[in-house]
Amino acid sequence: MTNKKMFVIAGLIFILGAGQALAQESFAGKWWRMPDVAVQMKLTKQEQEKLDELYRVNRLNLIDQRARMEKQQLALEESMETEPLNETDVFKKFNKVEKVRASLSEERFRYYLGVRKILGAERFEQLQQARKNFWKAKHSRTGSDEGTASHRR
Amino acid sequence: MKKDDHVTQEDLIMAVIDKGGLTPEKQAHLAACQACRSEAERLGCDLASLGDLAKAVVPPMQTTIMLPEAKTLKPARPWGLRLAYGSALAAALVVLILTMPFFRVSPSGKMEALYQDMLSDARLMIEIDRMAKNPLPESWAAFDDEFDAGEDDDFMDGIAPGGEDFS
Numbered sequence: 001m002t003n004k005k006m007f008v009i010a011g012l013i014f015i016l017g018a019g020q021a022l023a024q025e026s027f028a029g030k031w032w033r034m035p036d037v038a039v040q041m042k043l044t045k046q047e048q049e050k051l052d053e054l055y056r057v058n059r060l061n062l063i064d065q066r067a068r069m070e071k072q073q074l075a076l077e078e079s080m081e082t083e084p085l086n087e088t089d090v091f092k093k094f095n096k097v098e099k100v101r102a103s104l105s106e107e108r109f110r111y112y113l114g115v116r117k118i119l120g121a122e123r124f125e126q127l128q129q130a131r132k133n134f135w136k137a138k139h140s141r142t143g144s145d146e147g148t149a150s151h152r153r
Numbered sequence: 154m155k156k157d158d159h160v161t162q163e164d165l166i167m168a169v170i171d172k173g174g175l176t177p178e179k180q181a182h183l184a185a186c187q188a189c190r191s192e193a194e195r196l197g198c199d200l201a202s203l204g205d206l207a208k209a210v211v212p213p214m215q216t217t218i219m220l221p222e223a224k225t226l227k228p229a230r231p232w233g234l235r236l237a238y239g240s241a242l243a244a245a246l247v248v249l250i251l252t253m254p255f256f257r258v259s260p261s262g263k264m265e266a267l268y269q270d271m272l273s274d275a276r277l278m279i280e281i282d283r284m285a286k287n288p289l290p291e292s293w294a295a296f297d298d299e300f301d302a303g304e305d306d307d308f309m310d311g312i313a314p315g316g317e318d319f320s
Contacts, residue, residue, distance in 0.1 A: 034267065
Protein backbone atom coordinates (compact mmCIF):
# COMPACT_ATOMS: atom_id res chain seq x y z
CA MET A 1 0.00 0.00 0.00
CA THR A 2 2.81 2.37 0.92
CA ASN A 3 4.79 1.50 -2.16
CA LYS A 4 1.70 1.89 -4.30
CA LYS A 5 1.11 5.32 -2.87
CA MET A 6 4.74 6.25 -3.34
CA PHE A 7 4.53 5.32 -7.00
CA VAL A 8 1.43 7.45 -7.37
CA ILE A 9 3.33 10.38 -5.88
CA ALA A 10 6.32 9.73 -8.09
CA GLY A 11 4.00 9.56 -11.08
CA LEU A 12 2.46 12.86 -10.20
CA ILE A 13 5.90 14.41 -9.85
CA PHE A 14 6.77 13.17 -13.35
CA ILE A 15 3.52 14.60 -14.66
CA LEU A 16 4.52 17.90 -13.09
CA GLY A 17 7.51 17.85 -15.37
CA ALA A 18 10.47 16.95 -13.21
CA GLY A 19 11.47 13.69 -11.63
CA GLN A 20 14.81 14.82 -10.38
CA ALA A 21 13.68 16.25 -7.04
CA LEU A 22 13.50 12.88 -5.37
CA ALA A 23 16.37 11.42 -7.33
CA GLN A 24 19.08 13.89 -6.44
CA GLU A 25 20.05 15.63 -3.21
CA SER A 26 16.54 16.58 -2.15
CA PHE A 27 14.40 14.46 0.10
CA ALA A 28 10.80 15.42 -0.30
CA GLY A 29 8.39 15.39 2.63
CA LYS A 30 8.49 13.81 6.04
CA TRP A 31 9.46 10.33 4.90
CA TRP A 32 10.45 9.42 8.48
CA ARG A 33 6.79 9.70 9.47
CA MET A 34 5.85 6.81 7.18
CA PRO A 35 5.36 3.84 9.53
CA ASP A 36 7.13 1.30 7.24
CA VAL A 37 10.14 3.56 6.73
CA ALA A 38 10.38 4.36 10.46
CA VAL A 39 10.45 0.63 11.27
CA GLN A 40 12.94 -0.28 8.56
CA MET A 41 15.25 2.58 9.50
CA LYS A 42 14.79 1.83 13.22
CA LEU A 43 14.03 5.47 13.92
CA THR A 44 13.39 6.42 17.53
CA LYS A 45 10.76 8.95 18.54
CA GLN A 46 13.51 11.37 19.50
CA GLU A 47 15.15 11.03 16.08
CA GLN A 48 11.81 11.60 14.37
CA GLU A 49 11.32 14.76 16.39
CA LYS A 50 14.81 15.95 15.48
CA LEU A 51 14.05 15.32 11.81
CA ASP A 52 10.77 17.23 12.22
CA GLU A 53 12.64 20.24 13.59
CA LEU A 54 15.37 20.04 10.95
CA TYR A 55 12.70 19.89 8.24
CA ARG A 56 10.73 22.80 9.71
CA VAL A 57 13.72 25.13 9.99
CA ASN A 58 15.10 24.11 6.60
CA ARG A 59 11.84 24.56 4.71
CA LEU A 60 11.23 27.96 6.31
CA ASN A 61 14.70 29.07 5.23
CA LEU A 62 14.24 27.62 1.74
CA ILE A 63 10.93 29.43 1.31
CA ASP A 64 12.63 32.69 2.35
CA GLN A 65 15.51 32.06 -0.04
CA ARG A 66 13.10 31.27 -2.86
CA ALA A 67 11.33 34.60 -2.27
CA ARG A 68 14.70 36.40 -2.27
CA MET A 69 15.62 34.65 -5.49
CA GLU A 70 12.36 35.66 -7.16
CA LYS A 71 12.94 39.30 -6.20
CA GLN A 72 16.49 39.27 -7.56
CA GLN A 73 15.34 37.53 -10.76
CA LEU A 74 12.72 40.23 -11.26
CA ALA A 75 15.34 42.94 -10.75
CA LEU A 76 17.60 41.21 -13.30
CA GLU A 77 14.75 40.93 -15.82
CA GLU A 78 13.95 44.62 -15.41
CA SER A 79 17.57 45.54 -15.85
CA MET A 80 17.77 43.46 -19.03
CA GLU A 81 14.70 45.16 -20.45
CA THR A 82 16.01 48.67 -19.82
CA GLU A 83 16.92 50.66 -22.91
CA PRO A 84 19.69 51.67 -23.34
CA LEU A 85 21.14 48.56 -21.77
CA ASN A 86 23.35 49.18 -18.75
CA GLU A 87 25.72 46.26 -18.84
CA THR A 88 27.31 47.07 -15.47
CA ASP A 89 23.92 47.13 -13.78
CA VAL A 90 22.89 43.87 -15.45
CA PHE A 91 26.02 42.13 -14.15
CA LYS A 92 25.47 43.63 -10.73
CA LYS A 93 21.97 42.15 -10.67
CA PHE A 94 23.22 38.85 -12.08
CA ASN A 95 25.83 38.60 -9.32
CA LYS A 96 23.13 39.16 -6.74
CA VAL A 97 21.10 36.34 -8.28
CA GLU A 98 24.16 34.11 -8.19
CA LYS A 99 24.74 34.97 -4.54
CA VAL A 100 21.19 33.97 -3.62
CA ARG A 101 21.59 30.80 -5.69
CA ALA A 102 24.69 29.90 -3.68
CA SER A 103 22.92 30.42 -0.35
CA LEU A 104 19.92 28.45 -1.64
CA SER A 105 22.14 25.58 -2.64
CA GLU A 106 23.94 25.77 0.71
CA GLU A 107 20.67 25.67 2.63
CA ARG A 108 19.54 22.67 0.61
CA PHE A 109 22.81 20.91 1.38
CA ARG A 110 22.56 21.83 5.08
CA TYR A 111 19.39 19.75 5.25
CA TYR A 112 21.10 16.83 3.59
CA LEU A 113 23.93 17.14 6.12
CA GLY A 114 21.44 17.40 9.00
CA VAL A 115 19.78 14.15 7.93
CA ARG A 116 23.19 12.49 7.74
CA LYS A 117 24.05 13.65 11.27
CA ILE A 118 20.79 12.39 12.76
CA LEU A 119 20.80 9.02 10.98
CA GLY A 120 24.48 8.21 11.24
CA ALA A 121 26.61 6.73 8.45
CA GLU A 122 25.00 3.29 8.24
CA ARG A 123 21.38 4.31 8.16
CA PHE A 124 22.16 7.23 5.84
CA GLU A 125 23.66 4.73 3.40
CA GLN A 126 20.59 2.54 3.89
CA LEU A 127 18.39 5.49 2.99
CA GLN A 128 20.43 6.26 -0.12
CA GLN A 129 20.20 2.63 -1.18
CA ALA A 130 16.44 2.58 -0.62
CA ARG A 131 16.11 5.61 -2.85
CA LYS A 132 18.21 4.02 -5.56
CA ASN A 133 16.09 0.88 -5.38
CA PHE A 134 12.96 2.98 -5.60
CA TRP A 135 14.16 4.66 -8.79
CA LYS A 136 15.31 1.36 -10.25
CA ALA A 137 11.87 -0.11 -9.60
CA LYS A 138 10.27 2.98 -11.04
CA HIS A 139 12.26 2.82 -14.25
CA SER A 140 11.75 -0.92 -14.66
CA ARG A 141 7.99 -0.36 -14.36
CA THR A 142 7.95 2.42 -16.91
CA GLY A 143 10.22 0.36 -19.17
CA SER A 144 12.98 2.93 -19.37
CA ASP A 145 16.61 2.42 -18.41
CA GLU A 146 18.20 3.89 -15.39
CA GLY A 147 19.65 7.17 -16.44
CA THR A 148 16.94 8.50 -18.69
CA ALA A 149 17.01 12.14 -19.57
CA SER A 150 14.78 13.10 -16.67
CA HIS A 151 16.93 11.23 -14.16
CA ARG A 152 20.23 12.32 -15.62
CA ARG A 153 19.46 16.03 -15.56
CA MET B 154 -65.15 56.11 95.22
CA LYS B 155 -65.35 58.96 97.67
CA LYS B 156 -65.46 62.54 96.52
CA ASP B 157 -62.17 63.37 98.19
CA ASP B 158 -60.37 60.38 96.71
CA HIS B 159 -58.78 61.73 93.52
CA VAL B 160 -57.76 59.49 90.61
CA THR B 161 -54.19 58.20 90.46
CA GLN B 162 -51.45 59.38 88.09
CA GLU B 163 -51.92 56.23 85.89
CA ASP B 164 -55.65 56.96 85.71
CA LEU B 165 -54.91 60.49 84.59
CA ILE B 166 -52.60 59.21 81.77
CA MET B 167 -55.33 56.74 80.84
CA ALA B 168 -57.79 59.58 80.81
CA VAL B 169 -55.61 61.43 78.25
CA ILE B 170 -54.95 58.39 76.07
CA ASP B 171 -58.26 56.57 76.28
CA LYS B 172 -60.95 57.89 78.55
CA GLY B 173 -63.12 54.88 77.84
CA GLY B 174 -60.53 52.65 79.54
CA LEU B 175 -61.45 54.09 82.97
CA THR B 176 -64.17 52.63 85.11
CA PRO B 177 -67.52 54.54 85.08
CA GLU B 178 -66.87 55.61 88.65
CA LYS B 179 -63.52 57.17 87.78
CA GLN B 180 -65.04 58.75 84.68
CA ALA B 181 -67.75 60.26 86.91
CA HIS B 182 -65.14 61.51 89.35
CA LEU B 183 -63.15 63.17 86.55
CA ALA B 184 -66.30 64.89 85.33
CA ALA B 185 -67.15 66.13 88.81
CA CYS B 186 -63.69 66.91 90.25
CA GLN B 187 -62.25 70.18 88.97
CA ALA B 188 -58.72 69.41 90.25
CA CYS B 189 -58.50 66.02 88.53
CA ARG B 190 -60.00 67.39 85.29
CA SER B 191 -57.46 70.26 85.28
CA GLU B 192 -54.61 67.86 85.93
CA ALA B 193 -55.74 65.62 83.04
CA GLU B 194 -55.99 68.61 80.67
CA ARG B 195 -52.48 69.82 81.68
CA LEU B 196 -51.07 66.36 81.03
CA GLY B 197 -52.75 66.31 77.62
CA CYS B 198 -51.23 69.70 76.77
CA ASP B 199 -47.78 68.50 77.87
CA LEU B 200 -47.98 65.42 75.62
CA ALA B 201 -49.03 67.53 72.63
CA SER B 202 -46.18 70.01 73.19
CA LEU B 203 -43.71 67.09 73.55
CA GLY B 204 -44.74 65.84 70.09
CA ASP B 205 -44.19 69.29 68.56
CA LEU B 206 -40.78 69.56 70.31
CA ALA B 207 -39.69 66.16 68.91
CA LYS B 208 -40.71 67.21 65.38
CA ALA B 209 -38.59 70.40 65.72
CA VAL B 210 -35.48 68.62 67.07
CA VAL B 211 -35.30 65.63 64.64
CA PRO B 212 -33.41 66.48 61.35
CA PRO B 213 -35.40 66.20 58.17
CA MET B 214 -35.16 62.85 56.34
CA GLN B 215 -32.53 62.79 53.60
CA THR B 216 -33.36 59.59 51.81
CA THR B 217 -36.54 58.65 50.22
CA ILE B 218 -37.98 55.44 51.41
CA MET B 219 -39.29 53.32 48.59
CA LEU B 220 -41.02 50.07 48.82
CA PRO B 221 -39.43 47.23 46.89
CA GLU B 222 -40.91 46.64 43.51
CA ALA B 223 -43.18 43.75 43.41
CA LYS B 224 -41.66 40.85 41.48
CA THR B 225 -43.60 39.74 38.51
CA LEU B 226 -43.49 36.01 38.30
CA LYS B 227 -42.96 34.61 34.79
CA PRO B 228 -45.45 32.06 33.82
CA ALA B 229 -43.87 28.59 33.70
CA ARG B 230 -43.17 27.09 30.22
CA PRO B 231 -45.89 24.81 29.17
CA TRP B 232 -45.16 21.11 29.46
CA GLY B 233 -45.34 20.59 25.71
CA LEU B 234 -42.58 23.12 25.10
CA ARG B 235 -40.39 21.64 27.84
CA LEU B 236 -40.78 18.22 26.26
CA ALA B 237 -39.86 19.61 22.83
CA TYR B 238 -36.72 21.29 24.20
CA GLY B 239 -35.70 18.15 26.03
CA SER B 240 -36.20 15.98 22.95
CA ALA B 241 -34.20 18.37 20.75
CA LEU B 242 -31.32 18.35 23.24
CA ALA B 243 -31.34 14.56 23.45
CA ALA B 244 -31.39 14.28 19.64
CA ALA B 245 -28.45 16.69 19.34
CA LEU B 246 -26.46 14.62 21.83
CA VAL B 247 -27.18 11.41 19.93
CA VAL B 248 -26.09 13.01 16.63
CA LEU B 249 -22.93 14.32 18.27
CA ILE B 250 -22.04 10.90 19.69
CA LEU B 251 -22.75 9.14 16.38
CA THR B 252 -20.72 11.59 14.31
CA MET B 253 -17.80 11.79 16.76
CA PRO B 254 -15.71 9.16 14.90
CA PHE B 255 -15.85 11.21 11.70
CA PHE B 256 -14.24 14.19 13.41
CA ARG B 257 -11.30 12.14 14.62
CA VAL B 258 -8.27 11.88 12.35
CA SER B 259 -8.19 8.28 11.23
CA PRO B 260 -4.82 6.60 10.59
CA SER B 261 -5.58 6.40 6.86
CA GLY B 262 -6.52 10.10 6.85
CA LYS B 263 -3.27 10.87 8.61
CA MET B 264 -1.33 8.95 5.95
CA GLU B 265 -3.23 10.71 3.20
CA ALA B 266 -2.28 14.06 4.72
CA LEU B 267 1.32 12.89 4.94
CA TYR B 268 1.34 11.95 1.23
CA GLN B 269 -0.22 15.27 0.32
CA ASP B 270 2.49 17.05 2.31
CA MET B 271 5.16 14.98 0.55
CA LEU B 272 3.74 15.92 -2.81
CA SER B 273 3.54 19.58 -1.90
CA ASP B 274 7.08 19.49 -0.55
CA ALA B 275 8.29 17.72 -3.70
CA ARG B 276 6.92 20.64 -5.74
CA LEU B 277 8.84 23.09 -3.57
CA MET B 278 12.03 21.03 -3.84
CA ILE B 279 11.67 20.77 -7.62
CA GLU B 280 11.52 24.54 -7.75
CA ILE B 281 14.47 24.89 -5.36
CA ASP B 282 16.49 22.39 -7.43
CA ARG B 283 15.69 24.29 -10.59
CA MET B 284 16.76 27.58 -8.99
CA ALA B 285 19.94 26.03 -7.58
CA LYS B 286 20.76 24.60 -11.00
CA ASN B 287 19.82 27.59 -13.08
CA PRO B 288 19.18 30.85 -11.23
CA LEU B 289 18.05 32.75 -14.30
CA PRO B 290 14.37 33.80 -14.46
CA GLU B 291 11.97 31.04 -15.44
CA SER B 292 10.83 32.98 -18.50
CA TRP B 293 14.34 32.57 -19.90
CA ALA B 294 14.32 28.79 -19.36
CA ALA B 295 13.17 28.25 -22.95
CA PHE B 296 16.70 29.01 -24.08
CA ASP B 297 18.04 26.22 -21.88
CA ASP B 298 15.44 23.76 -23.15
CA GLU B 299 16.47 24.48 -26.70
CA PHE B 300 20.06 23.98 -25.72
CA ASP B 301 19.18 20.63 -24.06
CA ALA B 302 17.48 19.54 -27.27
CA GLY B 303 20.81 20.10 -29.00
CA GLU B 304 22.36 17.49 -26.73
CA ASP B 305 19.86 14.88 -27.77
CA ASP B 306 21.51 12.23 -29.99
CA ASP B 307 18.64 12.11 -32.48
CA PHE B 308 18.66 15.87 -32.75
CA MET B 309 22.43 15.88 -33.39
CA ASP B 310 22.08 13.03 -35.89
CA GLY B 311 19.59 15.10 -37.76
CA ILE B 312 21.87 18.07 -38.25
CA ALA B 313 25.39 16.62 -38.27
CA PRO B 314 26.95 13.28 -39.06
CA GLY B 315 28.20 11.30 -36.06
CA GLY B 316 31.10 8.89 -35.60
CA GLU B 317 29.03 5.89 -36.71
CA ASP B 318 28.31 7.57 -39.98
CA PHE B 319 31.99 7.54 -40.79
CA SER B 320 32.51 3.92 -39.96
